Amino acid sequence: MKVLVIGGGGREHALAWKLAQSPKVQKVFVAPGNGGTLLDSRFECINITQVPSLRAWAASEKIAVTVVGPEGPLAAGVVDEFRAHGLRVFGPTQAAAQLESSKAFSKTFMKRHGIPTAAFEAFSDPAKAHAYVDAMGAPIVVKADGLAAGKGVVVAMTAQEAHDAVDFMLLDNTLGVAHNQGGARVVIEEFLQGEEASFIVMVDGKNVVALATSQDHKRLLAGDLGPNTGGMGAYSPAPVVTPDVHARAMREVILPTVRGMEKDGIPYTGFLYAGLMIDAQGGVKTLEFNCRMGDPEAQPIMMRLKTDLVDVLMAATEPGPHGRLDQVDLEWDRRCALGVVMAAQGYPANPRKGDVITGLPVDTDDAVVFHAGTQQVDGKLQTSGGRVLCVTVLADKVKLAQQRAYEIAAGIQFDGQQYRTDIGHRAVKR
Ligand code: AMP
Numbered sequence: 001m002k003v004l005v006i007g008g009g010g011r012e013h014a015l016a017w018k019l020a021q022s023p024k025v026q027k028v029f030v031a032p033g034n035g036g037t038l039l040d041s042r043f044e045c046i047n048i049t050q051v052p053s054l055r056a057w058a059a060s061e062k063i064a065v066t067v068v069g070p071e072g073p074l075a076a077g078v079v080d081e082f083r084a085h086g087l088r089v090f091g092p093t094q095a096a097a098q099l100e101s102s103k104a105f106s107k108t109f110m111k112r113h114g115i116p117t118a119a120f121e122a123f124s125d126p127a128k129a130h131a132y133v134d135a136m137g138a139p140i141v142v143k144a145d146g147l148a149a150g151k152g153v154v155v156a157m158t159a160q161e162a163h164d165a166v167d168f169m170l171l172d173n174t175l176g177v178a179h180n181q182g183g184a185r186v187v188i189e190e191f192l193q194g195e196e197a198s199f200i201v202m203v204d205g206k207n208v209v210a211l212a213t214s215q216d217h218k219r220l221l222a223g224d225l226g227p228n229t230g231g232m233g234a235y236s237p238a239p240v241v242t243p244d245v246h247a248r249a250m251r252e253v254i255l256p257t258v259r260g261m262e263k264d265g266i267p268y269t270g271f272l273y274a275g276l277m278i279d280a281q282g283g284v285k286t287l288e289f290n291c292r293m294g295d296p297e298a299q300p301i302m303m304r305l306k307t308d309l310v311d312v313l314m315a316a317t318e319p320g321p322h323g324r325l326d327q328v329d330l331e332w333d334r335r336c337a338l339g340v341v342m343a344a345q346g347y348p349a350n351p352r353k354g355d356v357i358t359g360l361p362v363d364t365d366d367a368v369v370f371h372a373g374t375q376q377v378d379g380k381l382q383t384s385g386g387r388v389l390c391v392t393v394l395a396d397k398v399k400l401a402q403q404r405a406y407e408i409a410a411g412i413q414f415d416g417q418q419y420r421t422d423i424g425h426r427a428v429k430r
């Protein structure tokens, strides 16, 4: 079989790495891939980004199944396009991807279907938004409605910060948020306290299979300080997701979401990622939905997956009203996996490109350096984006995985590199 992974980040490298291990797979194509997938003979990078051209290419290559990594192509309708031409693809349709691409859509969806989430209101009128901030007081959370690559959320500890965020998101057009239909909009919501976890499942329109749990570190700096990022590191499993919390997340969040989408006439297919806030009593609230795997959560999760991912994708994309994920049992490595993201100078605001990367080790079964923002220039590996690498390690104990990942990271050099020194700290403490 030939398979295709769409995207070029660390998550896509991890998906491609896992797919390449299948004895059924002859070739893994990655579109567009990165400096790491280009180096590796198991992969072939395809430089086509336009959706109709990619679909035509996939049809001519007889790609057996395609898996979509990032939210951009999903929100642009890549799944609809592939399916309309009879191609198997794992991901949500454009309509279903609104669970991520529109905060207003996902919040009203959750309200309508009784899915626990923070209380909220949506605004496009700045005066009303400011009045709401004054009425509710701080702390309070302001979110831009459109896709903003993880930069559209301000957790305001003072009312002034919330007012500034409203002005920034509604008045200025500097954020780089892709506004949804109807123009700029913000969601303002109740501040939730607790511990976050990433709860990711695979859905075939009806059936659901949960992936191993994980936890991400969103802030740039150790101690959860500094600006929000796409994620500076992750590990799996997340001890905060006890069997009881797991059952509640499935019962109260995931299943009502899948049933609700079915009922609303937009059946959900693809990875579904619920960002959960878990309180001290084990109560679960949904912070957000992503319609894809997490990055960097995918890197540790893929390292722990023992089941052949191609079999799972084929089951999930079986033609018909829904797939056969009900027949799939995922097997996980009992060890834990931990990934440390190495980011470029200036990330997240203004990442510098073109720094030469040296000291990469040879991958082993239990230590893999996944690439993200890397490129090959004149035979040299260089940085080409904000998050550059994710050093991912499997070990018996999270502490050991952490130590080993940091040993490997210490041997890798590029100018301006930044990484957190405390990835996994919550799990180490437990
Ligand atoms: P989101 O993209 O909606 O997940 O928000 C990004 C990050 O902001 C989350 O991972 C949380 O750390 C934080 N956050 C979002 N919503 C809330 C909330 N209602 N209360 C507290 N923190 C939040």
Ligand code: GLY
Residues within 6 Å of the ligand: 216, 230, 231, 290, 293, 294, 295, 296, 297
């Ligand atoms: N790591 C968070 C995300 O993928 O959205």
